[in-house]
Amino acid sequence: MINVFIVLIILALTAWFFRLPAVKGKCGELLVAYRLNSALDKNVYKVINNVMIPDGNGGSTQIDHIAVSPFGVFVIETKNMKGWIFGDRNSGQWTQQLYKNKHTFQNPFRQNYKHIRCLAELTGLASDKFIHVIVFVGDCTIKTRERLPLALTENATQMLEFIKSFDQPVIADDAVQNICSAILANRIENTFANTRTHIKYVQKIASDKQTDKEPASYSAEKIAEMPDPPIFTEPENSEIPDPPVFISDVDVKTPSCPLCGSSMVQRKARSGANAGKIFWGCERYPECRGIINID
Numbered sequence: 001m002i003n004v005f006i007v008l009i010i011l012a013l014t015a016w017f018f019r020l021p022a023v024k025g026k027c028g029e030l031l032v033a034y035r036l037n038s039a040l041d042k043n044v045y046k047v048i049n050n051v052m053i054p055d056g057n058g059g060s061t062q063i064d065h066i067a068v069s070p071f072g073v074f075v076i077e078t079k080n081m082k083g084w085i086f087g088d089r090n091s092g093q094w095t096q097q098l099y100k101n102k103h104t105f106q107n108p109f110r111q112n113y114k115h116i117r118c119l120a121e122l123t124g125l126a127s128d129k130f131i132h133v134i135v136f137v138g139d140c141t142i143k144t145r146e147r148l149p150l151a152l153t154e155n156a157t158q159m160l161e162f163i164k165s166f167d168q169p170v171i172a173d174d175a176v177q178n179i180c181s182a183i184l185a186n187r188i189e190n191t192f193a194n195t196r197t198h199i200k201y202v203q204k205i206a207s208d209k210q211t212d213k214e215p216a217s218y219s220a221e222k223i224a225e226m227p228d229p230p231i232f233t234e235p236e237n238s239e240i241p242d243p244p245v246f247i248s249d250v251d252v253k254t255p256s257c258p259l260c261g262s263s264m265v266q267r268k269a270r271s272g273a274n275a276g277k278i279f280w281g282c283e284r285y286p287e288c289r290g291i292i293n294i295d
Contacts, residue, residue, distance in 0.1 A: 028078045028079065028080025028137045028138065029049070029050065029064050029065070029078050029080075031080075031137055031156065032064070032065060032076065032078045032135055032137065032156055032159070033047075033049040033050075033065060035156040035157075035159070035160060036049070036065055036067060036076075036160075037049075039160050040067060040160070040163070044069055044070070045067045045068070045069045045163075046067070046068040046069070046176060046177075046180045047065065047066070047067050047068075048065070048066045048067075048068070048180065048183060048184070049064070049065050049066075050062070050063075050064065050065075050190060051063040051065075051066055051183060051187055052187065052188040052190060052194065052195075052198060053118055053119070053122055053183070053186055053187060053188060054118070054122070054186065054188070055114065055118050056118060056121055059198070059201035060188055060194075060197070060198045060201060061114055061115055061118050062198060063075060063076075063077075063115045063119070064076055064077055064078045065078065066119070066183065067163060068171075068176050068179050068180050068183075069166075069171070069176065070169040070170070070171050070172070070173060070176060071166040071167060071168065071169060071170060071171075072129055072130065072131045072166055072170055072171065073119065073123075073125065073129055073130045073131065073171075073179065074131050074133050074163050075112055075115050075116050075119065075130055075131065075132065075133065076133040076134075076135060076159070077108045077111055077112045077115070077133070077134050077135070078135050078137065079108055079134070079135070079136045079137070079138075080136075080137050080138045081096055081136060081138050081140045082096075082098060082138050082139045082140050083096050083097050083098035083099075083139075083140055083141075084096070084097040084098075084140070084141050084143045085097075085136065085140050085141065085142045085143060085144075086143050086144050086262055086263070086283050086284055087107060087144055087148075087263070087283065088144060088147045088148060088265060088283060089107075089109045089147075089148060089149060090107075090109075090265070091107055091254060091263055091265050091283065092106075092107060092110065092254050092263075093105065093106065093107060093254060093263050094106070094107050094108070094263070095262050095263050095283070096140075102261060102262070104263065108134045109132060109134065109151075109152075112132050112133075112134065113132075116130040116132070119183070122182060122183065122186055123178075123179050123182045123183065124182075125171075125175075125179060129170055129171060131151070131166065132149075132151040133151055133153065133159060133162060133163065134151060134152045134153065135153045135154075135155070135156060135158070135159040136152075136153070136154050136155070137155060137156060140154075142154055143284070143287075144283060144284070147283075150162060255280055255292055257282040257283075257284070257288060257290035258290050258292065259282065259288055259289070259290035260282060260284060260288045260290060262282055262283055262284050262288065262290075263283050264280040264281060264282055264283060264290070264292065265280070265281060265283050266278055266279070266280060266281075266294075267279060267280075267281040277294075278294050279291055279292065279293050279294055280292035280293075280294060
């Protein structure tokens, strides 16, 4: 009886451990790393996983995966999440909904923009040679799929299909090796001390965002400048509103929808007495029609 009790405790602790966000995230990264290493031709794609490099501001940035190839440098951000996911490319925060529980997390395109900026500075490679890839693993559904580019993939298979869709060489073969060498030479060792320092730095950045100290280089306008082929085409539906409009170089605070609590995005009225005016609209439109006027 005691042995059974001990086994149950071990199983409960194991289940608790694998539900920890950091552990779930690492498991997702390991899955994606395995698929990248096993499915991409090693003679064409040079895959580097779990890369920490200087960010040029006295800190560091951690990149889940990089695949360097003649077709571009694919910078991959992995998310291991469950439930419904709401967001668009430019908003500061995305929302995860699990049953009736909701919480926000940083827009992965925003995260990846910083990764690409740091890699461009480190390697000297033009920013248009870097390609965003966001991959969600786990039992989740992207509820705003129609408002997101093809660079947002919902599983590892889609991720690989997206990467392989690029087949026009844009980087010379010798440059591919030079890029890999530059990344490896400047890579920060993944020691416990370095990881702890990085986490504290990330926490400070998050705190600065809450006090409007976020650098303009992370703004939504800058993120939108990053190339992201193939070009995303909006659905032909007259009820779908214009894409979010950002009216300043520095991102503004995003309110919550007064009807459903989701994040909101800035939109422009198309017609009527308010045509041309900017307002806050629920990111879940047309499912939710909550708005907040901007004076």
